[in-house]
Amino acid sequence: MNMYQKLALFAGGALFGSAGVKLLSSRDAKKAYTHMTAAALRMKDSVMTTVTTVQENAADILAEAQDINAARAAQEAEKVEDTSDPAEG
Numbered sequence: 126m127n128m129y130q131k132l133a134l135f136a137g138g139a140l141f142g143s144a145g146v147k148l149l150s151s152r153d154a155k156k157a158y159t160h161m162t163a164a165a166l167r168m169k170d171s172v173m174t175t176v177t178t179v180q181e182n183a184a185d186i187l188a189e190a191q192d193i194n195a196a197r198a199a200q201e202a203e204k205v206e207d208t209s210d211p212a213e214g
Contacts, residue, residue: 148154
């Protein structure tokens with residue numbers, strides 16, 4: 126590649142970069158960024174609502190499972206007491 130081609134590519138890149146910066150900082154671009162950010166915030170709120178619901182359900186399931194295990198342990202303790210009745214001996 127000769128020197129003129131390199132210079133032309135550099136100038137073209139600089140021009141394209143300048144146009145890109147102008148395009149990205151335009152009023153229409155800002156409006157698009159604002160709408161995209163608002164949509165992202167709405168999505169975040171929706172996801173957080175779902176996460177909260179799942180956490181509440183998981184806490185309910187854990188509490189019910191602990192109740193079931195406590196009841197089962199109480200039944201096991203009653204069975205052990207019934208089989209080791211000192212009145213029989």
